[in-house]
Amino acid sequence: MKVLSAQELHQVQGAFGPVGAAIGAVGGAAGYLLNQQLSGSKFSPTTLAWQAGAGAAAGAMAGPAAVIWGFNGALAGGMVTGVASRYGK
Structure with a gap:
C-alpha cells in the first residue's frame, strides 16, 4: 500500500472552503427567494x-x-407548494 505525501493528501481531501461557502450562500438565498x-x-x-x-x-x-442540488430542490419545492396552494383552495 502506498503512503500519500502531504501534498497528495491535500489534493484529495475535497474541501471547498470559503469559495464554496460563498457560492453556497448565494445559491441558498437564491433558491429560497425563487421558492x-x-x-x-x-x-x-x-x-x-x-x-x-x-x-x-x-x-x-x-x-x-x-x-x-439544493438550488434545484428549492425550485421544485416552490413549484409544488405554489401549485398545491393555488389548486388546493
Whole structure:
C-alpha cells in the first residue's frame, strides 16, 4: 500500500472552503427567494438567513454539486407548494 505525501493528501481531501461557502450562500438565498416567489409564501428574513447559512455550509463541505442540488430542490419545492396552494383552495 502506498503512503500519500502531504501534498497528495491535500489534493484529495475535497474541501471547498470559503469559495464554496460563498457560492453556497448565494445559491441558498437564491433558491429560497425563487421558492418564495413560486409558492406565494410570505417573505421571511429569518428563513432567508437560514437558507443562506445552510447553502454556505453545504458549499463549504461538498462544493458546487451540493449547491446545485439544493438550488434545484428549492425550485421544485416552490413549484409544488405554489401549485398545491393555488389548486388546493
